[in-house]
Amino acid sequence: MSDKKPKNVFIEGAISSEFIGNSIAKHQVKTNIGAHNIFLGQVRADNIEGKVVSAIDYTAYQDMANEKFHEIREATFEKFNLTCMHIYHSLGQIKAGEICLFVFVSSPRRKEVFKALEYVVEEIKAKAPVFGKEIFEDETHKWKVNT
């Protein structure tokens, strides 16, 4: 474990394709990288008992979540041969079709990034205290539970 301070992974609002594109561009100077892998979580217009989800409103226990994201990062670097890794999660209301989670892992070799990305995303789903409120088109809501 390093003594690096946890970063803030939260972004207010949806994660834009420009932001994702810029993140990719920033890695072009790191020429030891041979493989990137990206996970994008998108808000799904689920149909629940006849009502359609129009958005998810995300809140989080931010201090704890940033510590958990930091622990997940450190564990991932120990398990896999990665050059770098970035995690961004949205807060606030994210509409169906918009991106709410962006995980980006990079390595000299492809096999590492396939394994590492799945590990990171599953760890986030299980350990990060983030709470999604599914808002329906009629403005009623239901609290989401990860499965």
Add this chain to the structure above:
Amino acid sequence: MQLNIKYFGLIAEITTCTEETLELSNATIADLKNVLIGKYPELNTKDFQIAQNKEIVSNETLISGEELALLPPFSGG
């Protein structure tokens, strides 16, 4: 001992606040749960975990007075 307790998501809807202070001494997490269920009976029907100083703790854990939080099931991503 004065405890500062944070509430999130569905739990904050039940308590109708996101934070409050309670007076409780020589208590475990199970004792705190009993006090909170007494105050907010609807909590008894809900699934939640408790974090102390940003780590999930079990019923037997002694309350040390650090930051406490009631966390409903996680749904990030």
